[in-house]
Amino acid sequence: MLYWSFGMEDRSGMKNTTITRVLPVTVPKAADILANQLREMIVTGRLPPGSFLPNERQLVTDSGLSRTSVRDSLRVLESEGLISTKVGRSGGSMITLPGRGSVARSVELFVRTHGIRLESLLECRVAVEPTLAALAARHHSAEQLSEIEALHLEFVDSVDQVQRYKAINLDWHLAIARASGNEPLIALMEAISKPIRDAMDYQHVTTPELRHSAVAAHTKILDSIRARDAQSAHRRMERHVSAYRDVAVSQGADRQLERPETGQ
Amino acid sequence: MLYWSFGMEDRSGMKNTTITRVLPVTVPKAADILANQLREMIVTGRLPPGSFLPNERQLVTDSGLSRTSVRDSLRVLESEGLISTKVGRSGGSMITLPGRGSVARSVELFVRTHGIRLESLLECRVAVEPTLAALAARHHSAEQLSEIEALHLEFVDSVDQVQRYKAINLDWHLAIARASGNEPLIALMEAISKPIRDAMDYQHVTTPELRHSAVAAHTKILDSIRARDAQSAHRRMERHVSAYRDVAVSQGADRQLERPETGQ
DNA sequence: GTGGTATATTTATCAGACCATGATGAATGA
DNA sequence: TCATTCATCATGGTCTGATAAATATACCAC
Numbered sequence: 001m002l003y004w005s006f007g008m009e010d011r012s013g014m015k016n017t018t019i020t021r022v023l024p025v026t027v028p029k030a031a032d033i034l035a036n037q038l039r040e041m042i043v044t045g046r047l048p049p050g051s052f053l054p055n056e057r058q059l060v061t062d063s064g065l066s067r068t069s070v071r072d073s074l075r076v077l078e079s080e081g082l083i084s085t086k087v088g089r090s091g092g093s094m095i096t097l098p099g100r101g102s103v104a105r106s107v108e109l110f111v112r113t114h115g116i117r118l119e120s121l122l123e124c125r126v127a128v129e130p131t132l133a134a135l136a137a138r139h140h141s142a143e144q145l146s147e148i149e150a151l152h153l154e155f156v157d158s159v160d161q162v163q164r165y166k167a168i169n170l171d172w173h174l175a176i177a178r179a180s181g182n183e184p185l186i187a188l189m190e191a192i193s194k195p196i197r198d199a200m201d202y203q204h205v206t207t208p209e210l211r212h213s214a215v216a217a218h219t220k221i222l223d224s225i226r227a228r229d230a231q232s233a234h235r236r237m238e239r240h241v242s243a244y245r246d247v248a249v250s251q252g253a254d255r256q257l258e259r260p261e262t263g264q
Numbered sequence: 265m266l267y268w269s270f271g272m273e274d275r276s277g278m279k280n281t282t283i284t285r286v287l288p289v290t291v292p293k294a295a296d297i298l299a300n301q302l303r304e305m306i307v308t309g310r311l312p313p314g315s316f317l318p319n320e321r322q323l324v325t326d327s328g329l330s331r332t333s334v335r336d337s338l339r340v341l342e343s344e345g346l347i348s349t350k351v352g353r354s355g356g357s358m359i360t361l362p363g364r365g366s367v368a369r370s371v372e373l374f375v376r377t378h379g380i381r382l383e384s385l386l387e388c389r390v391a392v393e394p395t396l397a398a399l400a401a402r403h404h405s406a407e408q409l410s411e412i413e414a415l416h417l418e419f420v421d422s423v424d425q426v427q428r429y430k431a432i433n434l435d436w437h438l439a440i441a442r443a444s445g446n447e448p449l450i451a452l453m454e455a456i457s458k459p460i461r462d463a464m465d466y467q468h469v470t471t472p473e474l475r476h477s478a479v480a481a482h483t484k485i486l487d488s489i490r491a492r493d494a495q496s497a498h499r500r501m502e503r504h505v506s507a508y509r510d511v512a513v514s515q516g517a518d519r520q521l522e523r524p525e526t527g528q
Numbered sequence: 529g530t531g532g533t534a535t536a537t538t539t540a541t542c543a544g545a546c547c548a549t550g551a552t553g554a555a556t557g558a
Numbered sequence: 559t560c561a562t563t564c565a566t567c568a569t570g571g572t573c574t575g576a577t578a579a580a581t582a583t584a585c586c587a588c
C-alpha cells in the first residue's frame with residue numbers, strides 16, 4: 001500500500017522533491033561484513049602481525065554467524081594475504097602482512113587478463129628504473145651493494161649462456177630496486193618483472209653484441225651507484241632501459257601478451 | 265627408516281651437498297585446486313568475460329567436491345575480481361576482469377599495513393608522472409584532452425576553495441594518466457592516489473601561494489600536452505611533482521601513514 | 529634420551545536442509 | 559489490449575551438525 005502510491009508517482013513521470021524516499025538499500029553478505037571488521041582490525045594494528053585470530057568456533061559464537069559464513073570471510077582475508085591459516089593443534093589463523101608478492105599477483109592477473117602489451121611493461125620500466133637507480137645510489141647499504149656486485153660478477157660471467165644471462169639480468173635489476181628503499185616502487189618492479197620475464201622467455205632473442213653492451217651499461221651504472229652519484233645513476237639507467245625497450249619493440253615484441261589466439 | 269639417516273645428517277651440522285633431500289611437501293586444499301583450475305580457464309580466455317560459470321550445484325557434481333569447497337573457491341575468485349556473483353533466478357557467477365581498482369585495493373592494503381611513508385608515495389609520483397605526461401602528450405585523444413581541459417578550468421576556478429581544490433587537483437592528474445594509454449602505469453597512479461589523498465586530507469596544509477603556483481604549473485603542462493610536446497610535458501611535470509614532494513616533505517609529512525599509535 | 533603412542537585441539541570437508549533473492553510467466557483486472 | 563499482481567522456480571546465501579585430517583603436546587616403553 002505504501003509503495004503503491006510511490007509507484008504512482010514514479011509512473012506519472014513527475015519529479016516531486018518534497019517526498020522523501022528511502023535510499024536504495026543493499027544487503028551485504030554476512031561474510032563480507034565480518035571480513036570487513038576483521039580487515040579493519042588488522043590494518044589498524046589492533047591485531048598485530050604474528051598474533052592469532054580467535055579460532056573458527058569462537059568467531060562463530062562471537063559473531064552469531066554460522067561456521068559457513070565465518071569461513072567464507074576467512075577465505076577472503078586469506079586470499080588478500082592478511083591471514084595465514086594452519087590446521088592442527090595450536091593451528092588457527094595467524095595475522096600476516098600482504099607483502100610485495102601480493103601486489104605482484106594482483107598486477108599479474110591484471111596484465112594477463114587485459115592482454116597488456118610488452119611495450120607497455122617496458123615503458124613502465126623506463127619510467128620507474130631510473131628513479132630506482134638514483135634512490136639506490138643514495139640509500140644503498142653495504143650488504144645491498146655487495147649483493148648487487150655479486151650478481152654483476154655472475155652477470156659478466158654468464159654473457160655466453162643465454163638462459164643464465166636472462167635470469168641474472170632481471171635479478172640484478174631487482175636487487176637495485178630493493179636497494180632503493182622505496183617499497184611501492186620495489187613492489188611495482190617485482191610485479192612487472194614476472195610478466196616481462198615470461199614474455200622475454202617466450203620470444204625475445206638476444207645477440208652476443210646486445211649482451212656485451214648490456215654488460216657494459218650495467219658496469220657503468222654500478223659505478224655510479226657505488227659512488228653514490230644519484231644523477232648519473234639515473235641518467236645511465238635511463239639510457240640502458242630505453243635502449244632495451246627500443247630493441248624489444250623494434251623486434252615486433254609489441255604484440256599483446258596472453259590471449260593471442262582470440263585476437264582481441 | 266629412510267628419514268632417519270637424513271635426520272642424522274641434520275643434527276650433525278654438516279652440509280653435504282651430495283645428499284638430495286625431499287622438498288617440503290605442502291598439501292593443497294581442495295578449494296584452492298578448484299580455484300586454480302577456474303582461474304586458469306578465465307585468464308586464458310576459455311571462459312570469456314560476460315559468460316557464466318556453471319552454477320554451484322553443477323560445479324559440485326563436476327568437481328566431486330562438496331558445496332563448501334566449491335563455494336570457498338568461488339569466494340577466492342570473487343575477491344580477486346575474476347567473477348561477480350549474483351543471487352536469484354538467472355543469477356550465478358559471471359566472469360569479469362579484475363580492473364585497475366583491483367590493483368588499487370591490493371596496493372592500498374600494502375601501503376596501509378606496512379605504514380608506507382607519504383614521502384615514498386610522492387617519490388613514486390615523481391618517478392611515474394613525468395612519463396605519464398609525456399605519453400599523454402603523444403597519445404591523447406580529443407575527448408581525453410577536453411576532459412583534462414575541463415578539469416583544468418574547474419581547477420583554476422577552485423583555487424580559493426581548499427577542499428574542492430584538492431579533489432580536482434588529483435582528478436586532473438588522473439585524467440592525464442588515463443590519457444597516457446599505459447594501463448599498468450595508470451593502475452599504479454590510481455593505486456597510490458587514494459592513499460595520497462587520504463594522507464593529504466589528514467595533514468597537508470596548502471597556502472594560497474602554493475595553490476596559485478600549482479595552477480601556473482598545470483597551465484604550462486597542459487600547453488605542452490596540447491602541443492603534443494612530450495619532452496616539455498615530461499620536464500614540466502617533473503618539476504611540478506618534485507616541487508610538490510619537496511613542500512610536503514619539508515612540512516614534516518614524512519612520517520608513516522597508518523599505525524601512528526604503535527610508533528613502529 | 530630416543531622414538532613411539534595416545535590425546536587434545538584445530539581446520540578441512542562433507543551432507544543436507546531451509547531461507548532470500550529476483551526473473552519469469554500465468555492469472556487478473558481495468 | 560495492456561498493465562498489474564502474484565505464484566513459481568532457479569539461484570546463491572545461510573545454517574546445522576557431523577566426520578576426517580593434521581599437528582602440537584604429554585606421556586610411555588625401551
